[in-house]
Amino acid sequence: MPLKSINVPQADDLNKVIAVVECKYQHGYLSSSLLHLTERQVDYYAHSARILGFFDVNFNLTQSGVNLAIAPVQMRMQILSSAFRASDVYLEWRNWSSNSGLMMQGHASQFLADYFSTANLPKNQCLSDNQQGTGTISRRAKTLEDWYSRLY
Structure with missing residues (x-):
C-alpha cells in the first residue's frame, strides 16, 4: 500500500507521544488540560x-x-525505536535509501520530495513544499530526522 501524507508524522517530541499514550491508558481519554497541550498538539501527538x-x-x-504505557521508563525509547x-x-524511507544509494539520516526531505513527486496518489494525500523550503515536506522531514537521531 502506498505511503500517504497521513502516515508521515509531524509531532517531533517523543516524550509527548509517550505522554499521550499514558494519558489514554490512565484516563481512557485524551485531554489537552491533563497533557498541558493545545487540542491541535494533542491531535498531532495522538496521530504520531x-x-x-x-x-x-x-x-x-x-x-x-x-x-x-506500563513499561519502565528506561525501556520506553527501545519500544519507540522498535515501533x-x-x-x-x-x-519506505529505508527502501528509498537502498534504491537511491543515499543514507537515511540527513536525507528525509529528499526522500519525501522524491516519494510524493512520483506517488500515484490524489493530491490531498501527498506532501508538498514551497520554494522557500518551509512547506509540509520540510516540517515533516524535520520530525523524521529527529526521530531517526533519537531512535536509531
Whole structure:
C-alpha cells in the first residue's frame, strides 16, 4: 500500500507521544488540560502514536500502546525505536535509501520530495513544499530526522 501524507508524522517530541499514550491508558481519554497541550498538539501527538502502532485507527489503545504505557521508563525509547522501525514511513524511507544509494539520516526531505513527486496518489494525500523550503515536506522531514537521531 502506498505511503500517504497521513502516515508521515509531524509531532517531533517523543516524550509527548509517550505522554499521550499514558494519558489514554490512565484516563481512557485524551485531554489537552491533563497533557498541558493545545487540542491541535494533542491531535498531532495522538496521530504520531497511531503511526507508531500505539493507537488503532479509532485512537483506541493497541496492545503495543498498553505495553508502552506500563513499561519502565528506561525501556520506553527501545519500544519507540522498535515501533518506528516497523512503521510504514520508516520502511519506505529505508527502501528509498537502498534504491537511491543515499543514507537515511540527513536525507528525509529528499526522500519525501522524491516519494510524493512520483506517488500515484490524489493530491490531498501527498506532501508538498514551497520554494522557500518551509512547506509540509520540510516540517515533516524535520520530525523524521529527529526521530531517526533519537531512535536509531
